[in-house]
Amino acid sequence: MTSTVTEDPQQRIEDVDVSTEMQHSYVEYAMSVIHSRALPDARDGLxxxxxxxxxxxxEMGLSPEKGHVKSARVVGEVMGKLHPHGDSAIYDALVRLARDFAMEVPLVDGHGNFGSLDDGPAASRYTEARLTAAAMLMTDSLDEDVVEFVPNYDNQLQQPAVLPAPFPNLLINGTSGIAVGMATNMPPHNPREAIAAAVHRLRHPHCDLDALMAVLPGPDLPSGGSIIGLDGVHDAYRTGRGTFTMRAKATIERTSPRRQSIIVTELPYMVGPEAVIQRIKDGVGAKKLKGIANVHDLTDRSNGLRLIIDVKTGFAPEAVLASLYRHTPLETNFGINNVVLVDGRPRTVGLAELLDVYDAHRMDVVRRRSEHRLTRARDRLHLVEGLLIAILDIDEVIALIRSSDDAETARTRLMSVFDLTERQAEYILELRLRRLTRFSQVELEAERDDLRQRIARLEELLGDEGRLRDQVARELEEVAKTLDQPRRTVLLAEDARVIAADVPLEIPDEPCEVLVSAAGRLVRRALPDGDGASADTTGTEAPDAAATSPAAGADDAAGVGVASRWRIGDPLPRPRRRRADALRARLRATTRGDLGVVTDRGRVLRTPVLGVPAAAPNLVQLSAGVAPERLVNLERGERVVGVISLVDERPLALATARGVVKRVQHEIPDRPEWELVTLHRGDRVVGLAAADDADELVFVSEQGQLLHYRADQVRPQGLAAQGMAGMRLADGDRVLWFGVVAAADAPDALVFTVAVDSTALADIVPGSAKVSPLADFPPKGRGTRGVRAQRMLKGEDQLSLAWVGRGVPRPLGAKAAPVSLDLLVARRDASGEPTDTPILAVGGPLEAD
Structure with missing residues (x-):
């Protein structure tokens, strides 16, 4: 108890219980915060x-077609006339209304620096603002008595207690706020979906929540991203409280020849890139996050958000991304708490109740607007009918007015003589004579008829609840067309929450094989069970092809060597499997090892095997691989001719366009690049493959000559050597194709060649194709010309394509599309069969036919 004594008789002092006074004052303060600051009205969402x-x-006239004005001016007007609080609070509210990353449909059109998720806005004296078209809709029809107006803080001005809100702003833009003892947090939604839900509730007042969620499946966040699982959303729509998980949009891309990165282009709602970067740095420092090499923020106003997270070599990008989701704001939760003011009281509402409150508000707005328009139409009709009575005898009306002593007498005489009401007579007296020239009986009668029809429609609307609901629904649908925009946030099932749970963070160093397609693309896959031999066959221009030949210098007669299972005149069998690509080579490797990309200049560029995309289990699609040019940095004019294994210890055989051959000893320098051969000026490498002594080296020239001999005729040399003569060429001829065939596969080895007109476009004009058994070609000595592989038809002058390999060849056309051919196995020097489609590449089968 507090007791105060004073001798002043005019001063009244009462004893007050402190606890009672504090309780009473706190309640008043709490209700003031709830009503006047923190919580939105469920009707207009503001x-x-x-x-x-x-x-x-x-009121200031800041419509979208007008110019922007300083935000400080707006803040001053609001503070001085309606909101007697700090200017910073008003400006903060203005800024949020203008931010497109916070509002699904911004209500203020801001000009200048309104800040970002990581930075605050510029001062109000530097920024400018005006209303958006959506805000003009929110304040539409205020002059038609659609809402109640209340006095401002000093009772000198009037302000609306609520805005008409022709769209469910609370659902569309969401809200957040902290009051005394309660808080609200509501996510934004897509305008089209939110309005569709309001319309559905209008037309089906007793529909259940599932029906509403069929048209409003979940929030739509301005920042995009994805929402994982809808159980929390369903709970919030049902009870007003729930939680859902937001996830950033991230993709895995190759950003450099040796680097894979995680590219983040959309973040969870109200999460900024600087917060994500800081959490990543903290996680790396605390060793909670592994496999991250660097983070780059390339976000700008032109391209939007772009966060690049580099992944260290040897780590699975999918597993790193899953770790980022667990330990950084790339994945975060949003707690829905639908606390709003309903009839002036804070309540927690579900979706159905929220739509009911909004629909009731719109019904009331349209009803009041219709009543206002009906009153005005009746008033105008009353005056028009009076004018029609007076205009029939306008001269007598004028004479009566002129003969009256004063206005009161004239009004009384008009009412008496023409049977007018006081309002009609007063209206006629107030008309200026020059306005009478604008009236005509026909125009007034047309206006009267139009007013009567308008009155009838308004009376029908106000007299029928169903018509009123339809009118509100139609108006909502028209607004939906104005605010329509595509959904930004993807809704995913609950099982998408776990990513790469079965993928280890660090990729184990295990044996694998890299497949090279006929189009030159690379795909990595685990070794097939029990198929260790497949990984031992390495090449770049010829896959598992074979032909066993006698020693060099044997007789030139056909048929020397092992007997081929292919017989002249037999049809070339069609493959049992059709794929969108064909195989050129298999390379032995380990998952965390390196490959060598060989260029036509004889350079080897080291690149990690992990840069090659992994094939899906039990499914290899060669066309989905990566081009080796994307794995390394090439010089101007340099071209990739093959890929080699760095774990295969066999000597590497290569040939150049001028017929030089070289076998390189297995020597892998510890540096990112090295040279395999010293080339003469103007020469280039055309092919290479690993070759044991018993294997056959095969050359095919542009003029149609084929030469093959055992690899032991070429002694292995060091990296700096220039090689030796491999094939003797005629003037103007050059080596078109070079490869290696193993001795064990001789019965299946075929020679495939395509002859064309060199003056025609190879990808447009088809040529002629031929296939022959390799066993029909006698071996020759090193440095000789070999024998003819195809006789040219009229108009053909060179080979455009050659290939020697095991099994049925797989020719490909444009975009690596398979080309179907009906060919017979021909003699080695026969001419080819014309093709309907240009053949641009060829390879062997991925698996045995």
Missing amino acids: KPVQRRILYMMR
Whole structure:
């Protein structure tokens, strides 16, 4: 108890219980915060300061077609006339209304620096603002008595207690706020879906939540990203409280020849890139995050958000991304708490109740607007009918007025003589004579008829609840067309929450094989069970092809060597499997090892095997691989001719366009690049493959000559050597194709060649194709010309394509599309069969036919 004594008789002092006074004052303060600051009205979705900003900007005439004005001016007008609080609170509310990353449909069109998720806005004296088209809709029809107006803080001005809100702003833009003892947090939604839900509730007042969620499946966040699982959303729509998980949009891309990166282009709602970067740095420092080499923020106003997270070599990008989701704001939760003001009281509402409150508000707005328009139409009709009576005898009306002593007498005489009401007579007296020239009986009768029809429609609308609902629904659908925009946030099932749970963070160093397609693309896959031999066959221009030949210098007669299972005149069998690509080579490797990319200049560029895409289990699609040019940095004019294994210890055989051959000893320098051969000026490498002594080296020239001999005729040399003569060429001829065939596969080895007109476009004009058994070609000595592989038809002058390999060849056309051919196995020097489609590449089968 507090007791105060004073001798002043005019001063009244009462004893007050402190606890009672504190309780009473706290309740008053709490209710003031709840009503006047923190919680939005369920009808228009606005807090008092937001409502006052929009109303005052409308009164200032800041429509979208007008110019921007300083934000400080708006803040001053709002603070001085409607909101007697700090200017910073008003400006903060204005800024949020203008931010497109916070609002699904911004209500203020901001000009200048309104900040970002990581930075605050510029001062109000530097920024400018005006209303958006959506805000003009929010304040539409305020002059038609659609809502109640209340006095401002000093009872000198009037302000709307709520805005008409022709769209469910609370659902569309969401809200957040902290009051005394309660808080609200509501996510934004897609305008089209939110309005569709309001319309559905209008037309089906007793529909259940599932029906509403069929048209409003979940939030739509301005920042995009994805929402994982809808159980929390369903709970929030049902009870007003729930939680859902937001996830950033991230993809895995190759950003450099030796680097894979995680590219983040969309973040969870109200999460900034700087917060993500800081959490990543903290996680790496605390060793919670592994496999991250660097983070780059390339976000700008032109291209939007772009966060690049580099992944260290040897780590699975999918597993790193899953770790980022667990330990950084790339994945975060949003807690829905639908606390709003309903009839002036804070309540937690579900979706159905929220739509009911909004629909009731719109019904009331349209009803009041219709009543206002009906009253005005009746008033105008009353005056028009009076004018029609007076205009029939306008001269007598004028004479009566002129003969009257004063206005009161004239009004009384008009009412008496023409049977007019007081309002009609007063209206006629107030008309200026020059306005009478604009009236005509026909025009007045047309206006009267139009007013009567308008009155009838308004009376029908106000007299029928169903018509009123339809009118509100139609208006909502028209607004939906204005605010329509595509959904930004993807809704995913609950099972998408776990990513790469079965993928280890660090990729184990295990044996694998790299497949090279006929189009030159690379795919990595685990070794097939029990197929260790497949990984031992390495090449770049010829896959598992074979032909066993006698020693060099044997007789030139056909048929020397092992007997081929292919017989002249037999049809070439069609492959049992059709794929979108064909195989050129298999390379032995380990998952965390390196490959060598060989260029036509004889350079080897080291690149990690992990840079090659992994094939899906039990499915290899060669065309989905990566081009080796994307794995290394090439010089101007340099071209990739093959890929080699760095774990295969067999000597590497290569040939150049001028017929030079070289076998390189297995020597892998510890540096990112090295040279395999010293080339003469103007020469280039055309092919290479690993070759044991018993294997056959095969050359095919552009003029149609084929030469093959055992690899032991070429002694292995060091990296700096220039090689030796491999094939003797005629003037103007050059080596078109070079490869290696193993001795064990001789019965299956075939020679495939395509002859063309060199003056025609190879990818447009088809040529002629031929296939022959390799066993029909006698071996020759090193440095000789070999024998003819195809006789040219009229108009053909060179080979455009050659290939020697095991099994049925797989020719490919444009975009690596398979080409179907009906060919017979021909003699080695026969001419080819014309093709309907140009053949641009050829390879062997991925698996045995």
